Amino acid sequence: MQNIKKRIVIAGGGYGGLKALGELAHRNDVEIILIDRHPYHYLQTDVYDFIANKTNITDVAVSLVTLTGYYCGKVEFVQAKIENFDFTANTVLLDDGNKIEYDYLVIALGSRTFFPHQIEGLYEHTHGIKSLKWAFLFKQRFEQAMHKKVEEEGSCAIDPDFNIIIGGAGLSGVEIAAAMSEYSQSFFKHSGYACGGVNVYLVEGAPSIMNGLDPYLIKTTEKKLKALGVKIITGTRIQKVNENSVELSDGKTIKMNFMVWTGGIKASPVLECVEAPKNARNHLLVDKYFRVNGYENVFAVGDCAEIKDSNDKILPPTAQLAEISGTLAGKNISAMIDHKIPKHTTDEIDFKGVLVAVGGTDAVAYLMKKFRFSGILAFLVKKLVCVGYKEPLIAKCRIGMKKCAAK
Ligand SMILES: Cc1cc2nc3c(=O)[nH]c(=O)nc-3n(C[C@H](O)[C@H](O)[C@H](O)COP(=O)(O)OP(=O)(O)OC[C@H]3O[C@@H](n4cnc5c(N)ncnc54)[C@H](O)[C@@H]3O)c2cc1C
Missing domain, CATH: 3.50.50.60 (FAD/NAD(P)-binding domain)
Structure with a gap:
């Protein structure tokens, strides 16, 4: 009997989307399509150094073309703007008129700056x-x-x-x-x-x-x-x-x-026309397994979702939350493909802390809900976190680049 691969579409190659990708790409029984309107993953968390001329453009933009090339034909990258989703027909609608079908969908479209219209000009x-x-x-x-x-x-x-x-x-x-x-x-x-x-x-x-x-x-x-x-x-x-x-x-x-x-964010404009449960700023409402309410095979992670903790408190949108939710959603999809019940929930969300860069080699840290310190040590921890996130991606891009060139 022929084993039909499950198709997973990941909409958005940011912090959340890439973590979901990382969780699923090791499987041999799936094909993954990553869709993003840009050919790069924008590292928003590192942008302050870029603006202050300490880093250059490639330090804040990771190639999605070579990153997906790393997965050797298992992951396809489609550069396109998503126009809408049809959760009933299981399709993603692109701005060039194409439709992409999916068995599982991860929506990780991030957010946009929210300009309150009450503030004139x-x-x-x-x-x-x-x-x-x-x-x-x-x-x-x-x-x-x-x-x-x-x-x-x-x-x-x-x-x-x-x-x-x-x-x-x-x-x-x-x-x-x-x-x-x-x-x-x-x-x-x-x-x-x-x-x-x-x-x-x-x-x-x-x-x-x-x-x-x-x-x-x-x-x-x-x-x-x-x-x-x-x-x-x-x-x-x-x-x-x-x-x-x-x-x-x-x-x-x-x-x-x-x-x-930098006074506020709203969900990606695509979600304005999506027919699904949403809050006032169009963030998708998800259950504790990160599934869009009412849809078993549609997950939403990161900034575009309204994610609540175990006390029903809405969590602030951060890269940390996007990464955790992307990882847990990926694990849940993996379980569902194996005909198991998804078990990773919002209860597992555990923040490691907050690190604030305050210029030069200075930072302020509050980690593991108990360690508070500032200065060069906090700066080094912050750098370590950034490098720890970015370097594995770059290493994959380098391998992916060779694979792309060898094709
Ligand atoms: C200056 C700055 C500093 C920050 N510092 C921190 C920090 O120190 N720590 C922290 O935890 N968080 C920080 N954040 C917040 C953090 O960057 C976001 O919470 C995080 O990027 C959310 O990740 P995400 O995956 O949900 O979305 P994103 O990373 O924004 O990814 C969304 C992806 O979807 C794509 N996309 C959107 N719409 C479409 C469409 N219609 N079609 C196709 N593709 C689309 C985008 O191109 C993008 O690649 C900072 C944000 C900013 C702006």
């Missing part, structure tokens, strides 16, 4: 950094700011307030503020320039930066940001963004040269 005059294209643009704007400062060295009084504003002081906003401030300060100081650096403002509507995280993390990070010269404004909302200024809820207006918004 926000969408028009700022941008997010949730795509490589935008991160690259932001880096260029930052470089232009540096160039302007150098040009004005002879008359720095012309524009003493070169202001970069970051709206939203979550983990990503904080790390970017620290990287830019540290870089711009050291850039001028170490090179013996008379002109000062640029001003980096971090504006947050909540009472503190990184609201809701461990108090040690908040306090220590805030202290380090201030030492770097970051101007922190908390408990104050951005009300209006004009071309060259930002109006705050306390009545003040800050001159703005450019601004990045």
Whole structure:
């Protein structure tokens, strides 16, 4: 009797999708199709170093072409934009009109920057950094700011307030503020320039930066940001963004040269038209096995899903959660292919901790719910985590590259 392979489609080659892929690709009785609109996996968690010119573009983008090449014909990569899903017909609809059928589907489409329409001018005059294209643009704007400062060295009084504003002081906003401030300060100081650096403002509507995280993390990070010269404004909302200024809820207006918004996310726009249970921001509602409610063979992981812990509390979207949910969903699909009951649940989600990069070789750590420390040790742990994630992928890409070339 012929053994028919199960087809697994993974929609999205980010942190969650690649972990699911890693769990399933060792099987010989499956064919996997990975679909992404980009030919690379964008390492959002490492982007602060890229913006501050410490790394280059290949440090934040891993090739999905050679990565899937590593799996020797078992995994096919399709570069296409997904337009919709039909959970009844078990198909994924692509923007070129093609349909791809599946036995099991993992939706790992991540999220987009959410620009609240209540903030007038926000969408028009700022941008997010949730795509490589935008991160690259932001880096260029930052470089232009540096160039302007150098040009004005002879008359720095012309524009003493070169202001970069970051709206939203979550983990990503904080790390970017620290990287830019540290870089711009050291850039001028170490090179013996008379002109000062640029001003980096971090504006947050909540009472503190990184609201809701461990108090040690908040306090220590805030202290380090201030030492770097970051101007922190908390408990104050951005009300209006004009071309060259930002109006705050306390009545003040800050001159703005450019601004990045890291104040919120929403699910991928594709999910807007998907007929499935969703929350108000279109995140898919999943059961404890990461299956989209009502669909046995459709899983959703990472930022595009609303994932709750054992106390029914919604977990914040992080790369860590995307990786854990991708891994557990992959294991559950594997069990189902073996005609077993899936047993990996949200109860297994166990976070290792939080590491915040605060410029240069400094970081703040809160690990295993008990270890709190900062400085170079925390920085080294953070680097180790990044390298530990990235290097195995790069090693596979190198092998995949040779396999692709040998074909
Ligand atoms: C600056 C920054 C710093 C961060 N720092 C941290 C940190 O230190 N620690 C941490 O845990 N988290 C951090 N995060 C959050 C983390 O990056 C996200 O939670 C994580 O990327 C989510 O992974 P994911 O797999 O769900 O989605 P993603 O990694 O975003 O992957 C989604 C994939 O789906 C693809 N896709 C989307 N729509 C379509 C479509 N229509 N068709 C085809 N493909 C599509 C995308 O191209 C992408 O490859 C940070 C985020 C940012 C922006």
